[in-house]
Amino acid sequence: MEKVKSCPVETWTCEDVGNWLEEIGLEKFSDLFSKTHQIDGQVLLSLTEKDLREPPLQLNILGDIKRLSKHLRELKCQRLTNLPLSQNMHPGGISEGRKRLKERRLHSTSSNVSYREISKHESTESEDIDSASSARMYHQGMTQSYYTSNDITLELWKTILSFIYVFAVFMVTAFVMVVVHDRVPEMDKYPPLPDLFLDNMPYVPWAFDACELVGLILGTMWFVVLLFHRYRFVLMRRIFSLTGTIFLLRCVSMLITSLSVPGKHLQCRGKSYGDIYTKLERTFEIWKGMGMSLQGVRTCGDYMFSGHTSIITLLNFFITEYTPRKFYYIHIASWCLNFFGIFFLLAAHEHYSIDVFMAFYLSSRLFMYYHTLAYNRALLAPDAKRTRVWFPLFSFFESKGEGRVPNQFEVPLKHVGPCCQAMYAWVCSLRAPSNAGAPEDKENTKSSPSELMTNAG
CATH class of the missing domain: 1.10.150.50 (Transcription Factor, Ets-1)
Structure with a gap:
C-alpha cells in the first residue's frame, strides 16, 4: 500500500x-x-x-x-x-x-x-x-468566502481628483439649471402632465422642506461613517465619482427635454438671465446654496430626473454598504429615511413620479454596477481593455483596487500627532546646519575676556 x-x-x-x-x-x-x-x-x-x-x-x-x-x-x-x-x-x-x-x-x-x-x-x-x-x-491557505483587499492603497491624489470632478460637475449642473429655467413651458399653455401619484396625492406645503431635512440627516450619518472608517479616502473617492457621473447624466436629461411644471402652486415662468455674466452669477448662487430650498434656492425646469432623490438614494446605499451587517438598526433607519424622503418629495409636487423613479433606479443601479465591478476586479483581467472603454472613470479610480473594502473603524485623526511630530523634526533638520556653528561661537565669546586679561597681564 x-x-x-x-x-x-x-x-x-x-x-x-x-x-x-x-x-x-x-x-x-x-x-x-x-x-x-x-x-x-x-x-x-x-x-x-x-x-x-x-x-x-x-x-x-x-x-x-x-x-x-x-x-x-x-x-x-x-x-x-x-x-x-x-x-x-x-x-x-x-x-x-x-x-x-x-x-x-x-x-x-x-x-x-x-x-x-x-x-x-x-x-x-x-x-x-x-x-x-x-x-x-x-x-494553500488562500481561500476566502468573499474577496477582500488587506492592503488597500489609499491614493489620496485620486480622491482629490474625484473631488475636483464632482465640484466641476456641480458647477455645470448649476449652469444647466439656469439654462433650462429659460426654457420652462408656460403654465397657462402647458398644464401639469397626468401623473398617477400626483393626481391622487394632495399637495403638502411643508413636504419639500421635510425631504431636504431627510437628506441632511442622511448626510450627517454618512459624515460620521466617513469620520471613523479606516478607509475613508477610498469611500470619498467612490461617492465623489458616482455622484459626479449621476449628475452629469442629469445635466443631459434636463437639457434635452423640458417638462411642464408638475404643480400649480409653483410660480415658474421662463426667465432670461441676459448676458453670460448674469447667468454665471445665478450659477454661483445655485451652487453655493447646493440647490436646496432651505438655502433660499428656487429653480424651475430641472425635472428629469430628481437630484434630491439621487442624493438621498446614494447616501442610503453608501451607509448600508460601508457599515457592518450587525448595525442593522442603522440600515433600517437609512432605508426608512430614503423612502420617506421620496414620499415627501412627491407629496410636495416638486417632481413627477417618473423623475423620482428614474433617479432611484439610475442611482441604485450605478452604485451596484460600480461595486460589483470593484469587488470582482480580478475576474475582469481578460476584459481590461473593454472595461477601460466602457467604464473609463471606474478604470481610472479603481485601477489599484482589489476586492471588497473591509468595514474597519478607527479613532479619527489619530495620525495627526505623528504627522505633526514628523513635520517638526523635518523643519528642525532644515534649520540644524545654519545653527551648527552657534555653540562654538558662544564658547569663543566666553573665552575672549580671559584671553584679554592674560594679554593685559
Whole structure:
C-alpha cells in the first residue's frame, strides 16, 4: 500500500483502487469497484456523490456514501496540491475559460476562512470540481468566502481628483439649471402632465422642506461613517465619482427635454438671465446654496430626473454598504429615511413620479454596477481593455483596487500627532546646519575676556 500511496492517483490500477478501499475501511466495496466495474485511478477521481447514489453503483447506506465521498475529496485535494495551475484540474477536463477563471479567483483571494465552503459542491461533476478547487486553495491557505483587499492603497491624489470632478460637475449642473429655467413651458399653455401619484396625492406645503431635512440627516450619518472608517479616502473617492457621473447624466436629461411644471402652486415662468455674466452669477448662487430650498434656492425646469432623490438614494446605499451587517438598526433607519424622503418629495409636487423613479433606479443601479465591478476586479483581467472603454472613470479610480473594502473603524485623526511630530523634526533638520556653528561661537565669546586679561597681564 505504501507503493500505491507514493504513486499519483491517476496512475492507479483497478487492484490499487481495491487496496485503497481496504485501507480506508471500506473493503466491502473493493470487489464492486475494482472487479465488477473496473474502476481505476482516473475513473475514481471522476466519481461524484451523485455517481455513488445512482445506478450502476447505487450504494444504499448513507453513511457509506458520505464516508466514501469524504475520502474521494481528500484524494482530489492531495492530487491538486501537487499540480501546477496550468494543468487540468479534473481528468474529465475543464474548459480554458473556466480554468482561467479559477486561476484568477485563486490569485485574487486571501486567507482565513473555514473549510465549510468546500462541502457545498457535491451533487454534480462540475460542482465536485469546484469543491476540489476550493479544497486546493484551502490547503494553500488562500481561500476566502468573499474577496477582500488587506492592503488597500489609499491614493489620496485620486480622491482629490474625484473631488475636483464632482465640484466641476456641480458647477455645470448649476449652469444647466439656469439654462433650462429659460426654457420652462408656460403654465397657462402647458398644464401639469397626468401623473398617477400626483393626481391622487394632495399637495403638502411643508413636504419639500421635510425631504431636504431627510437628506441632511442622511448626510450627517454618512459624515460620521466617513469620520471613523479606516478607509475613508477610498469611500470619498467612490461617492465623489458616482455622484459626479449621476449628475452629469442629469445635466443631459434636463437639457434635452423640458417638462411642464408638475404643480400649480409653483410660480415658474421662463426667465432670461441676459448676458453670460448674469447667468454665471445665478450659477454661483445655485451652487453655493447646493440647490436646496432651505438655502433660499428656487429653480424651475430641472425635472428629469430628481437630484434630491439621487442624493438621498446614494447616501442610503453608501451607509448600508460601508457599515457592518450587525448595525442593522442603522440600515433600517437609512432605508426608512430614503423612502420617506421620496414620499415627501412627491407629496410636495416638486417632481413627477417618473423623475423620482428614474433617479432611484439610475442611482441604485450605478452604485451596484460600480461595486460589483470593484469587488470582482480580478475576474475582469481578460476584459481590461473593454472595461477601460466602457467604464473609463471606474478604470481610472479603481485601477489599484482589489476586492471588497473591509468595514474597519478607527479613532479619527489619530495620525495627526505623528504627522505633526514628523513635520517638526523635518523643519528642525532644515534649520540644524545654519545653527551648527552657534555653540562654538558662544564658547569663543566666553573665552575672549580671559584671553584679554592674560594679554593685559
